[in-house]
Amino acid sequence: MSTAVYPGSFDPVTYGHLDIISRAANSFDKVVVGVLNNSKKTSLFSMEERVNILEKVTKDIPNVTIKAFEGFSVDLARECGASVIVRGLRAITDFEYELQMAQINRILAHDVDTMFLTTSLEYAYLSSSSVKEVASLHGDISKFVPKAVADAIHRKINVGNWETSGSNEE
Numbered sequence: 001m002s003t004a005v006y007p008g009s010f011d012p013v014t015y016g017h018l019d020i021i022s023r024a025a026n027s028f029d030k031v032v033v034g035v036l037n038n039s040k041k042t043s044l045f046s047m048e049e050r051v052n053i054l055e056k057v058t059k060d061i062p063n064v065t066i067k068a069f070e071g072f073s074v075d076l077a078r079e080c081g082a083s084v085i086v087r088g089l090r091a092i093t094d095f096e097y098e099l100q101m102a103q104i105n106r107i108l109a110h111d112v113d114t115m116f117l118t119t120s121l122e123y124a125y126l127s128s129s130s131v132k133e134v135a136s137l138h139g140d141i142s143k144f145v146p147k148a149v150a151d152a153i154h155r156k157i158n159v160g161n162w163e164t165s166g167s168n169e170e
């Protein structure tokens, strides 16, 4: 059985991430979406919230599961019996960081490979941080994220416990 992990912050998940998840799910028997708990990053959503949101928006893809993790993606891969880490590539700006991470991961675990899926053109501009930025200015985010995600963002913004300056995620 071929298994891949797709690690990321997913703060929150966007249509760009969902596109990568569903395309990976077409290529692998099983895809584990790894939600990174990174104490160095200030996130809008807690790890539990990000996991819950992802579970909700991927419920119709039977071979996708969601798992919180800390530390190295290669350890997540090994834990899940995965030989592949999937990452999305949007633009040249993603490339340098992603190449470096893939090479480091290859040194940490030479039996785990990184595979890149290039973004679908309609999502090339999309990032979690831009969604949060637009939402904080009360702009329409319905083209960027599913309704469940938009509702969750609006609830956060309405309770006023978040400002754009509080997030350092790219």
Ligand code: ADP
Pocket: 007, 008, 009, 010, 011, 014, 015, 016, 017, 020, 086, 087, 088, 089, 090, 094, 118, 119, 120, 123, 124, 125, 126, 127, 128, 170
């Ligand atoms: P990280 O903090 O690990 O970069 P993200 O949640 O921002 O986590 O992204 C997870 C992965 O999804 C990364 O490989 C990123 O390049 C990719 N990704 C993010 N947005 C898009 C998009 N719009 N299209 C394709 N891939 C994307």
